[in-house]
Amino acid sequence: MRYYTHLAFGFLVGLLTYKLVPINTYIFFFIVLLGALLPDVDCPNSKFNQKVKITKIIGYLFKHRGIFHSIFLAILLPGIIWLVIGPLYGVALFIGYMSHLLIDGLTLAGVNFLHPLTTLRIHGFIKTGGFLEKAVFVLIVVGIGFTLI
Numbered sequence: 001m002r003y004y005t006h007l008a009f010g011f012l013v014g015l016l017t018y019k020l021v022p023i024n025t026y027i028f029f030f031i032v033l034l035g036a037l038l039p040d041v042d043c044p045n046s047k048f049n050q051k052v053k054i055t056k057i058i059g060y061l062f063k064h065r066g067i068f069h070s071i072f073l074a075i076l077l078p079g080i081i082w083l084v085i086g087p088l089y090g091v092a093l094f095i096g097y098m099s100h101l102l103i104d105g106l107t108l109a110g111v112n113f114l115h116p117l118t119t120l121r122i123h124g125f126i127k128t129g130g131f132l133e134k135a136v137f138v139l140i141v142v143g144i145g146f147t148l149i
Helices: 003-020 025-042 047-051 053-061 071-084 087-104 131-148
Strands: none
Touching: 003 025, 003 087, 003 131, 025 047, 025 053, 025 071, 025 087, 047 053, 071 087
């Protein structure tokens, strides 16, 4: 999925969960949206790496949709935030990170949640950047609108 779909889906998931995480709403959404983009740090040309240039090296060291798209880093990175900053911040990062993995699971390329332990890849039928992704994006935006009403 493209970055804007990840941000929209992360925002929708954030809207559905923010009352469960009693921290400042703005900080919560910032962390969730950061988490929604973070797994693509393994892609040198990702929007995340274009904005945070120092992370671009990760995109050259790791395969795209490898370890950064696994449940292991989805737990490890928020776990570090949990320990260093606080549990609720770790939960917010986990929510955003998982939103990324879940929606990437709908793409043709899919996601290997247990990388590197298995090669089992869960995938769907949506071509990244294709018509169906744009339709999903529109549905997410409509969902956001209904959630905000």
